[in-house]
Amino acid sequence: MSSALKLKLMMALVASLASTAVFADDKTLVVWDFKSSEPLMKPYFDIIKSTFEKAHPGVTVEEIAQPADTYYTVLGTAINAQQGPDVVLLNGGNLAIDRADALVPLKDKFADTIPNLVGLTSFQRTDGDYIAMPLTVQGSIWYYNKDVYKSAGLDPSKPPQTWTDFEAACTAIKAKTSASCVTFGNKDGTDFINVIATIAHGMWSADTRAKFFKHDLAWTSDEMRGVFAKAKEMIDNGWIENGVNSYSPYTDAVNILAGGRTGNLLGLISDAPNSWKNVEDMTGEGNVGVALPPAVDKDPAANPKRLEVDGGIGFAITKWSTNQDLAVDFIKTAVSTEAAAVLMQSAGGLPSNTKVDLSGLNSEAAKQVVNFLGCCSVDGRIKSYYVTAERAELQRVGQLLITGQMSVDDALQSIEQVRQKEIARKK
């Protein structure tokens, strides 16, 4: 073998080893979500990926958009197999907490970030640690069609503040227009549980609310009966759009409001098709009003903070991930001021990061939502504290209450039985 050939072989070997070394350093951070396929959310996911990859040469972020409808089932499969994503997107509340055992506690790792974030409670374990860092804050709020209000002889600048106002508005809409007063998208029963939560918050004392958060409030209690009595009033008085059990909350219900077929829609405040951005885009800017859930059987001045808010969606790290340090950096990028600003502008997301300047939101509905966040919001949402089994039963009985196939007593008994069963099972 000639020395020139030997040299070439040596060089080839060195180059080969060097390239192996580069590949050994290359890493892929796998991120699962149920949002990045939404056109409005894509710019946000693009920016966090590019920003992170720029700061971490050799690391590739693989964002995998799972179908939203089956997300938790697919995630359950990954959890069972202890493999798959390094980082996962989660909804706040029990959907996240129920999976706490599979997720890394984050309190220490994000000690520098946490002071700038709100909405953490919906990702908080019983021992106080956090299992995810929220990207957005979320809450339920009423949107109303100003044209319908005008047609009913109502003043669109003065939405209902109390249940009595709400009743008067519904009576007027029903009498003077062909629109319904309220629509839900209750195909999966979700909107009914949101309505129950907003009525409860408008009605209950702070003590009752705290009792519910601790899972100490029976569904057959007088407090709960009071809430369901109001929901039944909505049904019996014909305020609710016909056929809501076959409508989806995110498309159908918004279309019904935008088309003037209903006066009011209980939507979300952030990054969802039934939040201000899409509702306003579809109904037309200036035609959408935003109202706090009404105070129920009490003076609104005695209960001004009627917008319940907690963490909307958040990123968590799986326990089996071998890239946990990178995952921490990725999530810090995701909740950074710069990324959160993109989320706000592109998707109408209300960021959990308190350092983001919200003054950039120019639409009338957005300004109103931001105003309510400042003046009238309270931390924690009743709907986030439904235990999974209770939540499913509530979704089921809500649909039957709407069609008149179940009484309030039977509905409450049924959910209470589920609650007792869960208590017994956990013992």
Added chain:
Amino acid sequence: MKRESIFVYLFVLPALGLFVIFRLIPLVAGSVFSFSDWNGIVDPRWIGLGNYAELLTDPVFQATMLNTVKVLITLPIWVGLPLLLAIFIYLEVPGARVYRAAYFFPIVLSSIIIGTMFSIILRFDGTLNQFVGLAHIPGVDWLGDGRYALLAVILVAIWAHFGMSVLIFLSGLTTIPPEIIEAARIDGANLTQIIWRIVIPMLRPTIELVVVMTTITILTSMFGLIYVMTGGGPGTATYMPEFLIWLMQGQFNRLGYASAMSVTLFVVVALVGIAQIRLMRNQWSP
């Protein structure tokens, strides 16, 4: 062992391997986990027959099984309709070839597409209610009212599946010698007599096969339609076993309980399979 025997085993090996890995092992594992309270994350907690005891008192599971019985009661329609249509095609009614293609068409559509299509038609402000509204007939919430939702899903499922049954019946009908039918015609038998006295008796093995296959379809293949059209609701009106198992596994994180439901469903389907084998054996034995 003879050389030929080794080859036989080698040919069987891939299929056997797939069966063991993807059927037998999960079945055994599922059966074992059905005796545990397991969320799929921490170690299972063994509770003996606890899950099976819970099944006996779970109103949602009971409602689901009741729905299954209700759907099984409609089995004669699932079988009778395609049988009748296949006979008409076999007897070459005008346009038979077009009908054969048209009946098979739903089979090539996924249940998600069919479900979406019929959701648009059957929802409260959907096409059907708009159509009947022209005659001032008040609309019905076909998918959102518990009195109609299961019926709506059943009718759509029949539409989605009957094409395959028509094909099976057509292939069965080809085994009937045409001379027999011709002879009956010459002897003066009318259409009804030909169908009842000749076609149906000679088609019995095929009918039994379709009955059993359709029963298994009902028990295991309605998930897609239910998922898209009603999400199981309203209430539990359209819950079927596989849908409830999926909820328990994914949404509730109760893998042990879902396994107990799966084992129960497996036993039910296995009993149907045994019935199938017995029916066939009785039919084929001299």
